[in-house]
Amino acid sequence: MNRTANRVIIDDTTLRDGEQSAGVSFTLEEKLAIAANLDAIGVPELEIGIPAMGDEERDSMRAVVALGLKASLIAWCRMTEREIRLSADLGVDLLELSIPVSDQQIERKLDRDRRFVLDTIARHVRLAGDLGLRVSVGCEDASRADKEFLYQVAEQVQASGAERIRFADTVGIMEPFGVLEVIGDLRAMVDIHIEMHAHDDLGLATANTLAAIRAGATHVNTTVNGLGERAGNAPLEEVAMGMQKLYGLDSGIDLTRIGPVSQLVEQASGRPVGWQKSIVGEGVFTHEAGIHVDGLLKDPANYQALDPREVGRELRIVLGKHSGRKAVVQAYGNLGIQLDALEAELLLGQLRRLCERTKRSPTPGELSRLYLMLEQSGRTGYGQRRDA
Ligand SMILES: [Zn+2]
Incomplete structure (x- = not known):
């Protein structure tokens, strides 16, 4: 299924990279609910798991496939024959075959050399093709790779018959101008789809993802609430909103329904969303x-x-420390209490001290209590409580 003709496709990896966040583990029910909800709000692609993790993971991926969602579904594999064969009968639409491309990881993780990487790509993309599988090649640690070698890899990916190359800023060390340049170079070099995978170690995942779109990326990875390893991935809600507000691009996602999805992932992951988190944080409006x-x-x-x-x-x-008398009168009015000027002044002082102590806005109950205390202290008698 190719939806990329005129659109940047969001490939959400909450169920794969999101779950890789330390200590996060979804139950089958949670995984199915997250997949169904992401599909329902219009997320066009979902990366749903890692077949090599075992029978249970593969069964859970089959269960997601069995939901019959509109979204395209992707399995994440290391680039080995074993993992490709483990994924062959899952019913997913595409395999993401990942291989390190930085010398750091080629030498110090794989204990191999660049030649090995190029040969491995050629061999495994063809094998997957022979098995009737569509392939994206994930370039792990691409942001630390030697650029000339990365471009060689891209040409190899295209020549081998993969339909997509994923540029992974695995350790989150890029900035938007560098992304613009390297993705622009890749765009000029190959005709296949290009996907950006950004991490938020420097707080730049959304900026880097948008820069990649500007440079010609056709696909971008996200996770709900930015869940993911270390500082997390580019948040779905930020990328979709950024595409719309800054570039006028329709992601196809109904953002009016993002709140419940954010809460579902917050609960299922056990990772609280910050009060000030863009778009979905409790306090941002x-x-x-x-x-x-x-x-x-x-x-x-x-x-x-x-x-x-x-x-x-x-x-x-x-109400808060910066509120004035007028706002205090209004807030008490909403509770059915009419304040006069002196009461408002006295209560404002009390409210400021309360906010300093609690580091939050007063609750209606606290407002009522402050008023009662004022009444009891005998400094009032002017205020008239309206009959509720
Ligand atoms: Zn990642």
Whole structure:
């Protein structure tokens, strides 16, 4: 199935690289739910596992295949005859055959040389083809490879009959300008699909993925919430939104439904999403009532480039250290308590101390308690509680 004619394809690897995150392990039910949910919101490709891990992993991959999803499904293998044969009857659409291309890994992991890598690619891509399998060649540690050798590898990948080459920034040490150059070179050199696989060790995975798209990559790897080894992979939600907002590219993904998928992966992985995590973090559409909120209420575009409704969220305004008296009166008004000016002033001082102590916004219960304490301290009598 070739969907790449006019579109950049997101190949989400939450179920493979995401699960490789230290300590993360999905049950079969979780794996099926994640696959089905990603498919339902329109993710066009899913990398669903590593056949060499054993019978259980292969059975779980067969179960994903049996869901009959619209998405293309990919198995990740090291480039060996054994792993290709283990994958032959899984029913996946494509094999990702991975081989190191940096001297660092060729010499110090494989204990081999560059010639071995070129020969291995030629032999195994042909073997997979003979078995009727479509192949992408994953260039592991491509970002640390000698460029001339990487280009030789790319030519070999194309000549051997693979349909795609994956450029893996395995250790996450690239920056967008370098990506633009190397992916641009590859684009000029081969006619096959090019996929970017970015890691976030320097916080640049999304930037590098977008740079690869600009340079001509046809496919990009992501994971939900950026789950993945070490600092993780390029987050699905950021890449899809970046494609849309910055390049006007439709990823085909319905981002208004990303929230529940993010929460599903958060739960299944046991890796909490940060409060400030772009797009899916709890706090990214929350504003503290204060100087900015006045402008925000006049027109949300004054302080928000992203409409929360685009990702199925809502704007939230909370009280905090930077809030003024007006906001305090409004917040208490919402609780059915009318404050006068003196009460608002006194409560504002209390609220600021509370926020300093708790490092968060006050809850409605805390607001009510502060008001009761004020009443009991006898400094009031002016405030009228509206009958609820
Ligand atoms: Zn990776």
